[in-house]
Amino acid sequence: MSSPDIGSDHADWRPSGTPDVLRIRAAMLRDTRSFFAERRVTEVQTPVLGTTTVTDPQIESLIVHGSRRYLQTSPEYHMKRLLAAGASSIYQIGPVFRAGERGRWHNPEFTMLEWYRLGFDAMRLMDEVADLVDVLLGHATYRRRSYAEIIRRRFGVAVDAHDACLETARGLGLARDAGIEDAHDLLLAEAIGTGRGQRLFVTDFPPQQAALARIGANGMAERFELVVDGIEVANGYHELRDADELESRMGADNRRRRAVGRPEVAADQRLLAAQRQGLPDCAGVAVGFDRLVALRLGVADIGETMAFDWDRA
Amino acid sequence: MASYSTNEFRPGLKVLLEGDPCSILASEFVKPGKGQAFTRVKLRNLKTGRVWERTYRSGETLDAADVLETQMEFLYTDGDFWHFMNTDGSFEQKEASATVVGDVKGWLQGQEMCSVTLWNDEPISVVAPNFVELAVTETDPGIRGDTAQGGTKPATLATGATIKVPLFVEIGDVLRIDTRTGEYVSRVKA
Numbered sequence: 001m002s003s004p005d006i007g008s009d010h011a012d013w014r015p016s017g018t019p020d021v022l023r024i025r026a027a028m029l030r031d032t033r034s035f036f037a038e039r040r041v042t043e044v045q046t047p048v049l050g051t052t053t054v055t056d057p058q059i060e061s062l063i064v065h066g067s068r069r070y071l072q073t074s075p076e077y078h079m080k081r082l083l084a085a086g087a088s089s090i091y092q093i094g095p096v097f098r099a100g101e102r103g104r105w106h107n108p109e110f111t112m113l114e115w116y117r118l119g120f121d122a123m124r125l126m127d128e129v130a131d132l133v134d135v136l137l138g139h140a141t142y143r144r145r146s147y148a149e150i151i152r153r154r155f156g157v158a159v160d161a162h163d164a165c166l167e168t169a170r171g172l173g174l175a176r177d178a179g180i181e182d183a184h185d186l187l188l189a190e191a192i193g194t195g196r197g198q199r200l201f202v203t204d205f206p207p208q209q210a211a212l213a214r215i216g217a218n219g220m221a222e223r224f225e226l227v228v229d230g231i232e233v234a235n236g237y238h239e240l241r242d243a244d245e246l247e248s249r250m251g252a253d254n255r256r257r258r259a260v261g262r263p264e265v266a267a268d269q270r271l272l273a274a275q276r277q278g279l280p281d282c283a284g285v286a287v288g289f290d291r292l293v294a295l296r297l298g299v300a301d302i303g304e305t306m307a308f309d310w311d312r313a
Numbered sequence: 314m315a316s317y318s319t320n321e322f323r324p325g326l327k328v329l330l331e332g333d334p335c336s337i338l339a340s341e342f343v344k345p346g347k348g349q350a351f352t353r354v355k356l357r358n359l360k361t362g363r364v365w366e367r368t369y370r371s372g373e374t375l376d377a378a379d380v381l382e383t384q385m386e387f388l389y390t391d392g393d394f395w396h397f398m399n400t401d402g403s404f405e406q407k408e409a410s411a412t413v414v415g416d417v418k419g420w421l422q423g424q425e426m427c428s429v430t431l432w433n434d435e436p437i438s439v440v441a442p443n444f445v446e447l448a449v450t451e452t453d454p455g456i457r458g459d460t461a462q463g464g465t466k467p468a469t470l471a472t473g474a475t476i477k478v479p480l481f482v483e484i485g486d487v488l489r490i491d492t493r494t495g496e497y498v499s500r501v502k503a
Binding site: 056058059100101102103104105106172173174175178181182184185186188189193209211225232235286288 | 320341342343344345346347348349350351366367368369370371373
């Protein structure tokens with residue numbers, strides 16, 4: 001079936017990004033590489049195709065036909081193996097892939113900038129993320145607010161009052177059979193989605209949403225997100241080092257995957273072995289580069305920042 | 314019954330929500346990087362015209378609504394029902410209740426081509442042509458020569474509807490009316 005706006009003359013051969021946009025994108029890539037060169041962070045390239053992939057319950061990987069390999073959803077696992085093997089601070093800019101994520105702010109193939117800083121904690125890495133975003137989008141002020149505070153200010157409910165959170169999320173149209181994780185996701189998405197003209201770091205995520213961040217002394221995950229103009233652009237952790245805890249979280253991910261009928265994903269034994277060897281104390285962050293370009297340009301569709309978006313690729 | 318998953322939602326799609334037929338106006342994919350994917354939808358209830366907003370988790374489905382937009386000619390009203398006919402050669406007729414026709418009845422005297430929305434083959438809404446021509450049956454006497462000044466007065470049309478008209482309009486004049494605004498456009502003939 002072909003889209004109605006695409007005739008037999010393949011009018012969709014044209015790029016989705018204009019030459020001017022692609023020049024700005026190229027300049028932003030150059031500025032990013034200069035930023036890290038000045039700070040002596042080394043650029044690396046890790047495989048786009050891997051034999052394993054992430055266990056995240058809400059991220060689906062694409063499998064390349066005939067290879068039984070996964071297109072990587074982020075370079076995280078490979079980069080952590082480099083760190084465990086003695087690499088210094090490293091960064092990577094490259095394509096990543098997530099099945100089924102398509103919308104104005106999502107393209108199943110997108111460009112991720114990811115970096116790891118030895119000896120940094122979440123606070124110090126947030127400062128560096130702000131420095132980079134200042135370079136790419138121009139200077140602005142940044143607010144830091146905890147996950148719980150954002151939800152409380154917007155909806156007047158405590159994040160650990162699960163019944164109240166579920167009730168509020170149902171008021172926004174969430175189905176009655178949805179669980180607390182879905183309710184939290186919806187409340188946060190609603191609360192940050194209206195922050196035009198703001199740069200906001202969301203900090204102190206609930207421990208159920210720690211992903212690969214360590215749990216801090218206050219019982220909250222040392223995880224942060226940067227939201228610019230209501231759009232999530234970065235997700236970072238003071239990285240979890242404990243291999244047993246990592247294995248147990250991967251198991252928990254798979255229990256959640258099973259519960260919602262998603263395929264289970266085998267835990268990456270090489271990552272576990274690397275972390276048993278020892279991941280240095282570090283913080284890492286992933287940035288959606290296309291979204292930064294869109295925010296710089298003031299466009300509301302990341303397809304316009306790419307040479308060819310998903311529908312034209 | 315056919316159904317649509319969130320990834321098939323797009324503007325114009327007709328779905329059933331809480332038993333009523335709705336048309337999707339806008340659909341947006343929302344997903345926290347590590348979180349649940351949602352589809353935020355705006356829908357127009359085709360029976361009431363009201364706009365609803367809903368949020369679905371990706372993969373949830375809505376049943377399809379058997380909704381058809383047709384062009385039909387208005388024939389006549391018997392007072393309880395307004396009768397429309399297909400002009401595609403089938404001469405098939407449909408009757409719409411006063412509730413379904415609503416304020417549109419003030420623009421219909423016969424032979425107008427209307428957009429009729431059918432749900433399960435029954436009319437649920439009627440939209441009049443953008444412009445209709447109707448005769449004035451009642452209004453205060455016209456003020457001769459006053460074709461430029463701004464004043465208006467009420468006038469009753471052949472259908473019983475009342476609109477504001479310029480002061481020079483007289484009984485028997487045929488007026489062109491914009492049904493979208495309910496406003497006088499011009500005098501067709503004196």
